[in-house]
Amino acid sequence: MRSGSNLERVLESGTFAVTAEIAPPKSTSTEGLxxxxQALKGCAEAFNLTDNQTAIVRLSSMASSVACLQEGAEPVMQMTCRDRNRIAMQSDLLGAASLGIRNVLCLSGDHQTFGNQKEARNVYDIDPVQQLMVFRQMRDQGQVWGGDTIEERPKVYLGAAANPFADPFEYRVARLAKKVKAGADFVQTQAIFDLDRFERFMTEVRARRLDEQVHILAGVVPLKSANAARYMKTKVSGMSVPDEVVVRMKSASDPKKEGIRICVETIDHLKNIPGVHGVHIMAIGWEEMVPTIAEQSGLLPRPCIP
Amino acid sequence: MIIAERKDLGLISKMLEGRSKVLVAGCRSCVAICHAGGEKEVAATAEALRLRAAAEGRHIDVTEMTLERQCEKEWVQEMGPHLQDREIVLSLACGVGAQVVQEMYPATLVVPGLNTSNMGAPEEQGIYLEKCAGCGDCVLHLTGGICPLARCSKSMLNGPCGGSQNGKCEVNPDTACAWDLIFHSLQRLGRLDLLEENIPPKNWLPSRSGGPRRIVRPPVVQGEEEKRSREGSP
Known part of the structure; x- marks a missing residue:
């Protein structure tokens, strides 16, 4: 075991895994979080605590991850390359591991111009592939970048993101292969609505046998309204939402129910795609629906793997 | 070349406040090509300052001159006689030129009339695109001749982020995704194999992170004697 995390144990056991996203608050109070x-515990192996997503200032992913741990659930701490250089990243990895965090997701991060600090200077000292290289060296060789020895290695399960819907499509699997080579143990994908394109992506993943080297958790987002569907289709770069999804949401008498139904149908489909080892549920601002989605998808109860 | 834009006239007037004898100094190099600080722009800026002062009932005496290059002392020497009665210089060169002028004439205040933006090239008439980040360790041989440091919004070295769509960068729909360009360039060149290799964390020492850069090229550095003999010659 690389980290001994619950997520690693479940994935390594060959069980179809579940992770879910929880957004940290814009507050020092962790009560809501x-x-x-507490409400989501037991519905997933681990919960992603996002790192100032969409570049909006929130409680840090590390502090949020600790609150998650204290409530008895396992966190996946997200860490972007946007706000930290390699010194801060390595220090934060040691810090996270020292606090008991066992899963870390390496990301480039949403560009600062999308958030509430548009005039900020970004960092991008290293990119997510390099971040994985650095973190794997710390964990497996017990060395910081440059070779200095770490007394106690950070035992972390390393995650990466993949977006099968961004362009150039022909390069997306090669890019995933780079992340695998760099050290990714698991991968969480962008939200999947366009199953055809995702199937094509997975066919190429299997052709390269990447599914044997990394655990792919397919991302899903339950839609709350037709507007949300349209917004994702037209306004969010690197998203593919087929017209039929928008039409279904628009003509539904109860759009929220329809959104959940589409999400559950998508998960059912994803479960049958060879090489998909789990799902990652991103119920943005709607986290309370995670238990329902997991339940209706037949993913409950979650296994207990020692 | 260096791409720059002229500052807003209101801001320029503010920098010149209280001074009535102004030299507007242009440069015939990069900033002339990008229509920010060449002879024409010097004339237009000087005239605008005169009109503005007249409209406000102030007296201003604006003279003009445009140097071949404001970044080289040999050319900047020509400015000396034109500074005699000047209280202030408004430099319409890049930030390099403005600094060299200040260095050579420490007794006269030099203020910047341009915002120096980047190292780029004209895309078409009137449109300029950033191309080089001056990182000190060029990677163009690995990236199909397109610089990801200057041209990717996240300066990623190992491929595009998830925000690349239809060849565009998510940060701005007018911006091409550098990695989309790189992919297609390497595809045309038959070198997609380069995109399979992981590029390790970059050494930023040759970049600004090693502090201000000073490049010494020993064969052309002049000895003390040579310098003296040069200074002595007309």
Whole structure:
């Protein structure tokens, strides 16, 4: 075991895994976050605590991950390359590991111009592939970048993101292969609505046998309204939402129910795609629906793997 | 070349406040090509300052001159006689030129009339695109001749982020995704194999992170004697 995390144990056992995203609050109080964790605990192996997503200032992913741990659930701490150089990243990895965090997701991060700090200077000292290289060296060789020895290695399960819907499509699997080579143990994908394109992506993943080297958790987002569907289709770069999904949401008498139904149908489909080892549920601002989605998808109860 | 834009006239007037004898100094190099600080722009800026002062009932005496290059002392020497009665210089060169002028004439205040933006090239008439980040360790041989440091919004070295769509960068729909360009360039060149290799964390020492850069090229550095004999010659 690389980290001994619950997520690693479940994935390594060959069980179809579940992770879910929880957004940290714009607050010093973790009360709301703790309530969410309590409500969602048991529905997933681990919960992603996002790192100032969409470049909006929030409680840090590390502090949020600790609150998650204290509530008895396992966190996946997200860490972007946007806000930290390699010194801060390595220091934060040691810090996270020292606090008991066992899963870290390496990301480039949403560009600062999307958030509430548009005039900020970004960092991008290293990119996510390099971040994985650095973190794997710390964990497996017990060395910081440059070779200095770490007394106690950070035992972390390393995650990466993949977006099968961004362009150039022909390069997306090669890019995933680079992340695998760099050290990714698991991968969480962008939200999947366009199953055809995702199937094509997975066919190429299997052709390269990447599914034997990394655990792919397919991302899903439950839609709350037709507007949300349209917004994702037209306004979010690197998203592919087929017209039929928008039409279904628009003509539904109860759009929220329809959104959940589409999400559950998508998960059912994903479960049958060879090489998909789990799902990652991103119920943005709607986390309370995670138990329902997991339940209706037949993913409950979650296994207990020692 | 260096791409720059002229500052807003209101801001320029503010920098010149209280001074009535102004030299507007242009440069015939990069900033002339990008229509920010060449002879024409010097004339237009000087005239605008005169009109503005007249409209406000102020007296201003604006003279003009445009140097071949404001970044080289040999050319900047020509400015000396034109500075005699000047209280202030408004430099319409890049930030390099403005600094060299200040260095050579420490007794006269030099203020910047341009915002120096980047190292780029004209895309078409009137449109300029950033191309080089001056990182000190060029990677163009690995990236199909397109610089990801200057041209990717996240300066990623190992491929595009998830925000690349239809060849565009998510940060700005007018911006091409550098990695989309790199992919297609390497595809045309038959070198997609380069995109399979992981590029390790970059050494930023040759970049600004090693502090201000000073490049010494020993064969052309002049000895003390040579310098003296040069200074002595007309």
């Amino acid at each position: 703790r309530k969410k964790v």
